Amino acid sequence: MKTYNYKDLSKADIQKLIQRNADAANTIREKVEQIIADVRISGDEALKSYAQKFDQVSLNSLFIGKEEITKQANTISAEVKDAIKVAYANIKKFHETQIHKEEKTETTTGVSCWREVRAIERVGLYIPGGTAVLPSTFLMLGIPAKIAGCKEIVVCSPPQKDGNVNGYLAFVAELLGIEKIYLAGGAQAVAAMAYGTESIPKVDKIFGPGNQYVTMAKTLVQSTTNTAIDMPAGPSEVLVIADETANPVFVAADLLAQAEHGIDSQVVLVGSSLRIIEETQTELQKQLVVLPRKDIAAKALENSYVVLVDDLNQAMTFSNEYAPEHLILATDNWQQITDKIINAGSVFAGNLTPESAGDYASGTNHTLPTSTYARSYSGVSLDSFIKKITFQHISESGIKNLGPSIEILAEIEGLHAHKNAVSVRLAGIKE
Ligand SMILES: NC(=O)c1ccc[n+]([C@@H]2O[C@H](COP(=O)([O-])OP(=O)(O)OC[C@H]3O[C@@H](n4cnc5c(N)ncnc54)[C@H](O)[C@@H]3O)[C@@H](O)[C@H]2O)c1
Numbered sequence: 001m002k003t004y005n006y007k008d009l010s011k012a013d014i015q016k017l018i019q020r021n022a023d024a025a026n027t028i029r030e031k032v033e034q035i036i037a038d039v040r041i042s043g044d045e046a047l048k049s050y051a052q053k054f055d056q057v058s059l060n061s062l063f064i065g066k067e068e069i070t071k072q073a074n075t076i077s078a079e080v081k082d083a084i085k086v087a088y089a090n091i092k093k094f095h096e097t098q099i100h101k102e103e104k105t106e107t108t109t110g111v112s113c114w115r116e117v118r119a120i121e122r123v124g125l126y127i128p129g130g131t132a133v134l135p136s137t138f139l140m141l142g143i144p145a146k147i148a149g150c151k152e153i154v155v156c157s158p159p160q161k162d163g164n165v166n167g168y169l170a171f172v173a174e175l176l177g178i179e180k181i182y183l184a185g186g187a188q189a190v191a192a193m194a195y196g197t198e199s200i201p202k203v204d205k206i207f208g209p210g211n212q213y214v215t216m217a218k219t220l221v222q223s224t225t226n227t228a229i230d231m232p233a234g235p236s237e238v239l240v241i242a243d244e245t246a247n248p249v250f251v252a253a254d255l256l257a258q259a260e261h262g263i264d265s266q267v268v269l270v271g272s273s274l275r276i277i278e279e280t281q282t283e284l285q286k287q288l289v290v291l292p293r294k295d296i297a298a299k300a301l302e303n304s305y306v307v308l309v310d311d312l313n314q315a316m317t318f319s320n321e322y323a324p325e326h327l328i329l330a331t332d333n334w335q336q337i338t339d340k341i342i343n344a345g346s347v348f349a350g351n352l353t354p355e356s357a358g359d360y361a362s363g364t365n366h367t368l369p370t371s372t373y374a375r376s377y378s379g380v381s382l383d384s385f386i387k388k389i390t391f392q393h394i395s396e397s398g399i400k401n402l403g404p405s406i407e408i409l410a411e412i413e414g415l416h417a418h419k420n421a422v423s424v425r426l427a428g429i430k431e
């Protein structure tokens with residue numbers, strides 16, 4: 001990975017460094033627009049044709065049901081089932097802490113305001129399955145959807161070569177009580193959930209990470225339909241801040257963990273110690289060669305870099321500009337800098353906290369904003385699956401108290417019907 005010295009970087013250099021995959025965006029957009037148009041026009045037929053083209057599968061049916069899910073789930077070992085259950089329990093526990101009931105408040109005499117939570121009725125979960133099938137993502141999306149109480153949960157994942165889903169996804173479906181999985185991947189799956197097809201229902205909000213095609217499709221359908229999206233959650237990325245107390249073996253392992261996701265992943269090391277940077281670079285090569293996905297990870301490393309900084313404060317300045325999906329604080333001094341974090345999807349604090357913990361089983365959600373979107377979006381949580389509706393009730397004393405102010409405000413805006421809606425009520429109140 002190329003090393004830059006922070007001192008030598010101009011503002012323009014930094015802006016260039018923090019861009020992810022910018023040049024690919026236009027080609028991908030055109031391709032995805034075409035896929036969306038095909039699904040709108042031809043529905044299921046387009047989904048089957050794209051399954052053939054991109055996943056090399058000829059599908060008779062676009063989904064598998066309860067019976068097949070149970071059959072597939074039974075093919076996995078007890079050991080794996082137990083590990084999935086551990087992750088399930090921790091993710092559920094953490095997301096249940098996000099249930100909050102808000103207090104009703106009397107803003108002024110006789111005027112009460114409050115908010116009530118309602119689940120989004122129909123949600124669509126995209127579970128990636130291109131370069132790797134991710135049952136962990138099914139847990140990360142399915143658990144908060146269930147806790148929220150969403151009525152209809154539509155699940156799409158690319159078909160495997162045998163025209164089925166794998167046993168791990170099937171087991172997660174059983175744990176969640178989900179009885180159907182749609183066999184559709186990529187931009188076409190997103191289009192199907194946004195527009196609806198003969199088989200796949202249209203949903204109110206689409207969730208889930210994916211490659212650049214999936215992410216582009218989510219961004220496009222959100223502006224052309226009334227289907228919302230969780231956030232742009234594209235190719236994985238990590239930024240590791242390391243000081244003299246970091247362990248180069250751990251740092252290299254964490255960088256490779258995200259690099260192996262895809263050739264378009266990006267990993268960044270921001271180090272205040274030249275020794276740690278050099279040792280990490282050596283470790284990277286050592287650990288890379290034994291990885292089964294070394295070709296993917298090596299490509300991602302070509303798209304990655306190192307920044308040498310003076311100290312942890314300078315590291316934080318760069319990190320906030322980069323706004324990483326994952327931020328690892330590989331330092332025993334992490335407590336000194338957490339309050340300086342402004343932009344990050346999820347933070348992993350201290351030398352013994354691998355990012356993989358959040359990917360799988362510690363409890364936090366791994367569906368997180370990428371490509372600088374951590375500046376404005378949070379990762380998926382229970383909040384992503386609910387709406388908060390405001391309510392108000394005004395009593396006789398309340399309308400007498402507040403009415404005159406509303407009348408004046410309506411008057412200055414020239415909106416007389418608004419004023420009248422108050423005046424007619426005030427007129428009906430006996431002194
Ligand atoms: N940000 C997050 O929260 C987060 C979480 C998990 C995974 N991820 C990322 O999700 C991504 C998963 O990507 P993936 O590719 O493995 O699976 P995917 O399911 O996102 O994409 C696979 C689908 O992409 C489509 N596709 C493949 N090549 C295509 C082409 N040339 N043109 C059009 N469509 C094509 C196919 O339909 C295929 O089914 C990775 O980049 C990973 O880093 C991100």
Ligand SMILES: N[C@H](CO)Cc1c[nH]c[nH+]1
Pocket residue numbers: 134136137235236237258325359366367368
């Ligand atoms: N690191 C990914 C989010 O960018 C999530 C994941 C799933 N499985 C392994 N990792």
Ligand SMILES: [Zn+2]
Pocket residue numbers: 236257258261359
């Ligand atoms: Zn990961």
